[in-house]
Amino acid sequence: MFDKNTFMSLAVLLFCVLKMAGTVSAQTPKDAVKTPEVFINTGFENASPMNWEADSAGRIILSLVYDHERFSQNRANNHWHFKVEAPVGKEVTLILQNFDNIWNNTHASPISKQSPAVISFDGKTWESRPTEYLADNRMLIRLKMTAPSAFIASVEPYRISDLDKFLAKIKTNKLVTITPIGKTSEGRSLEIIKIGNEKAPKKIFLRGRAHAFEAGGNWTIEGFVNRLLQDDAQSKLYLKRFCVYILPMANKDGVARGKTRFNANGYDLNRKWDKPADSLIAPENYYLEKWLHKMVAANKKPDLALDIHNDPGGNLHVSRPDGDITAYLANMAKLDSLLRKYTWFTEGSTKPGFRNPGTLGEGFMERFGVEAAVYELNYEWVAGLKKAPLAEDWLSLGGKLPDVFYHYFDK
Ligand SMILES: [Zn+2]
Numbered sequence: 001m002f003d004k005n006t007f008m009s010l011a012v013l014l015f016c017v018l019k020m021a022g023t024v025s026a027q028t029p030k031d032a033v034k035t036p037e038v039f040i041n042t043g044f045e046n047a048s049p050m051n052w053e054a055d056s057a058g059r060i061i062l063s064l065v066y067d068h069e070r071f072s073q074n075r076a077n078n079h080w081h082f083k084v085e086a087p088v089g090k091e092v093t094l095i096l097q098n099f100d101n102i103w104n105n106t107h108a109s110p111i112s113k114q115s116p117a118v119i120s121f122d123g124k125t126w127e128s129r130p131t132e133y134l135a136d137n138r139m140l141i142r143l144k145m146t147a148p149s150a151f152i153a154s155v156e157p158y159r160i161s162d163l164d165k166f167l168a169k170i171k172t173n174k175l176v177t178i179t180p181i182g183k184t185s186e187g188r189s190l191e192i193i194k195i196g197n198e199k200a201p202k203k204i205f206l207r208g209r210a211h212a213f214e215a216g217g218n219w220t221i222e223g224f225v226n227r228l229l230q231d232d233a234q235s236k237l238y239l240k241r242f243c244v245y246i247l248p249m250a251n252k253d254g255v256a257r258g259k260t261r262f263n264a265n266g267y268d269l270n271r272k273w274d275k276p277a278d279s280l281i282a283p284e285n286y287y288l289e290k291w292l293h294k295m296v297a298a299n300k301k302p303d304l305a306l307d308i309h310n311d312p313g314g315n316l317h318v319s320r321p322d323g324d325i326t327a328y329l330a331n332m333a334k335l336d337s338l339l340r341k342y343t344w345f346t347e348g349s350t351k352p353g354f355r356n357p358g359t360l361g362e363g364f365m366e367r368f369g370v371e372a373a374v375y376e377l378n379y380e381w382v383a384g385l386k387k388a389p390l391a392e393d394w395l396s397l398g399g400k401l402p403d404v405f406y407h408y409f410d411k
Pocket of ligand 1: 211
């Protein structure tokens, strides 16, 4: 009645049923997996996605997950933010890998021999620690647990919840107007913070956080706004001369998901500014452009726009689109010297010949006639302070920017 194959299938089925019922024990011994004392927690806001495991020496190997760009080979892993949970007193060795980034279609690692880590045992107070560079673009961090958990990140974090707290704090101030201009790809609100009076003779536009890991821009913007809202004689002088418009966190989706660079659709918000942005793939740029078109049409075109970023260079990226840019270059030279005079900026501007086409700096000039530049903040080392940067350094830089802009608009 049964052929041989049917009989074999029934025998296998019976074996499985008995095994599930526990009446047949497996003959192969279980793999001996030692339970590590260390747990890596990435289940919180802005934590970076990763795989991790303990090796035979008990070191924790953390494999970061690349952030990929759509329509190119580019991939990035500059953001890492995770929590180590381990017994107090334990010496933990962490090895981070997958730093083989592709940048402008060229292989490039984001880590150098002086890439620091920032560490916090309470999630509030952060300190910078040196790391060790290993072959094959890996980074080693040694840590002695002085509390049951330690947050570790590439840059002192600034999350959406930090921005929300900040907006809630300033929104009742009479000098502040917060206007929603659209939504990110995943539906998060994009807002422009206006500080001061639109009738002031000059207008400044700032954008922060086009790239998700670059928290320095948010800290700088917070320091800048705090200074403008101090309500002293000096702040009144600033706001008599200029009005400020800020898109504080362009890439909220990337920040929420702990990504490095691109928006939720793999779009680089600091590229392709030579053309109008697609409303579906890059709504973060599309709504900013829409806002800017309205400003231009209402005769409220910004006199200066800065896009604030983090990189390991720290330069002011002067735009060099085609055409006569003599007056603009003179203004950028003035901005460079004022930054050196009033802040700890010493890194200087990009040299003639340097171009980064498609950035907001170039696109604002080419398409809107707005003088613009990309301001990179070095996240590895602040030469002017001889230290690795923390939030306090960018807050203090932001607090000095009103002086820079005040004198920038001197006659
Ligand atoms: Zn950037």
